[in-house]
Amino acid sequence: MIAAKLSNVALLAAVAAMISACGGGGSSDTPESAAPAAPVIASQPVAATVLTDGTATFTVAASGTGLSYQWKKNGTEIPGATSASYTTPAASFSDSGAKYSVAVSNAGGSVDSSAAPLTLMLSANQQAFEELILAPNGRSYQLIWNLNFAGPQASGTNFAQSDFAVMAASPLTNGPQTSAQSAPQNLTSSLALGTPGATRVLKNGVILVVPSTATRSKSTYVGADVRIDTLAADNSTVAYSAIRSNYETVALTGAMSSTAPDFAHYHNSFFSNAAILNPAANWASGASYIKFTQTNLGDRYFAFDCQAATTGANVSPCVTGTTLGNALTTGISSTSDGTIYHLSDGSVSTVGGVQVWVANSPRPQSATLSATVSYRIYFELNGNVYTGQLVKDGSPLGGSFYVSNPGGLTVTDRLTFLPFHIRMNKAARDSLAGAMAI
Missing domain, CATH: 2.60.40.10 (Immunoglobulins)
Structure with missing residues (x-):
């Protein structure tokens, strides 16, 4: 048994020696890895x-x-x-x-x-906006008026006029577009052109003036809406901004005496006073208007004259040679609001480097004659105290108003304030101009 085992060992050793003597070159049967195919x-x-x-x-x-x-x-x-x-x-x-x-x-x-x-792409709002204002055929008209609800008009006090704006190109693909309101056009033959006052706002520590005529604005698109930046007199500084939404185009047809309530109410005296429009007048073919809402973008601080009437940036102060705190500790009387405002009726903050006091409660609607909610302000500038009002960011901006209840005991009882705004096309404006009886 021992001899047999030794023989097996010897045999294995001999086989191993033979394999070693053959030399194999170390070759492998596994191929090189193939490169992946290019993407498809x-x-x-x-x-x-x-x-x-x-x-x-x-x-x-x-x-x-x-x-x-x-x-x-x-x-x-x-x-x-x-x-x-x-x-x-x-x-x-x-x-x-x-x-x-x-x-x-x-x-x-x-x-x-x-x-x-x-x-x-244009939204429905932007399409309606462009159909009215975009060159070469567009003109967006607004009426500017001070007409008595009933009875005769007095030249120099009452007036009725219009102006229009044209936008050269679409903001959709051309970026912000600046347009200017035209010179006012008189709608009457018996009344002189009116001279509405300029708008003044406190912004970044200075008072900016927005002219009452030839006002310039910049239009851009924000989502589905239209942003309007109103420019100051230098034609470059943005005085205030608004977002316009909820556009609706409405045709004007048939007799003016049966005009749709929204349009008639917005332009109140034109339709309430029987002496203003020819009762047999009709709307011309193609006459229409757009109706839209506006929301204030950013806090807007208006500056008002407190005493003498002015037209430029130098608004008249309420108190001179004092501080905001001292003036309000004594109390400042607002005749239009029917209130004496004191320091404790609001709060003071620094706005654009200027100390501004803002009332806690809104101004009475009988004073603002608008659906816009605003707050009385007083601010200190150059050693004097001035007044104005604040319209807060995001506030809906009201439009016109009409006399809905002539027998009402108070102004707010007699009037309904409208939350929308209206512009009209040339056919509508020309129809009104042709129908004027004053």
Whole structure:
């Protein structure tokens, strides 16, 4: 048994020696790893249409292993856009027509997708706005008037006039557009043109003047709405801003005597006083108006004359040579509000480097004659104390009013204040002008 085991050991050793003597060269039966196939795009990015400030998402579907992505805008790589989908920032007018594509890559190669365009579109509000004001055919008219509810009119006190604005190009793809109100046009043959007062606002520590005529404004689009920036007399500084929404275009047809209530109420005296319009007048073909609402954008601090009437930036003060705190500790009387305001009736803060006191309670509607909620203010500037009112950010801005209850005991009993605004087209304005009987 021992001898047999030794023989087996010897045999194994001999076999091992033979294998070693053959030399094998170390070859392997496993092939080299093959390079992956280049990506193949199965689904291309699709064109997108959005409102101003909207975002668009572009997506690609590709097959292959180890894929990487790089999105491009108009052929230029977008930093950090390295996923199968890309969502744009909020779109502005400068993005209109931009083309988005993606390069899909792996170790086997790279392939570019087709370019998908981004298109900006008008909202219904913006379309109505442009149909009225956009050149070459558009003109947005407003009426400016001081007419008696009944009885005769007095030249120099009463007046009726209109002006209009034209916008040269669409803000949708051309960016902010500045337009100016035209010179006023008299609607009457018996009354002189009126001279409405300028609007003054306290902003960034100074009083800005917005002219009463030839006012300039800048229009831009915000989402589905229209932003209007009203400019100061230098035609560049924004005095105040508003967002316009809820546009509605309404046709004017038939007899003026049966005009729709919204239009008739907004222009109250034109339709309440039988001596103003020819009772047989009709609206011309194509006459229409737009109705919209406005919301205040940013706090708006109006500056008013407290004593003598002025027209420029030097509004007349309520108290001279004193501080805001001292004046309000004594108390300042507001005849229009029917109130003596004291320091404890409001709070003081610094606005644009100016100390401003704001009343806790709104001004009475009998004083403002508007649906806009406003607050009495007093502010200290150059050693004097001035007055005005604050309309807070986000407040709805009221429009006109009409006499709904002539027998009412108070102003607010007699009047209904309207929350909307109206502009009309040229056919509507010309119809009114032709129907004037004064």
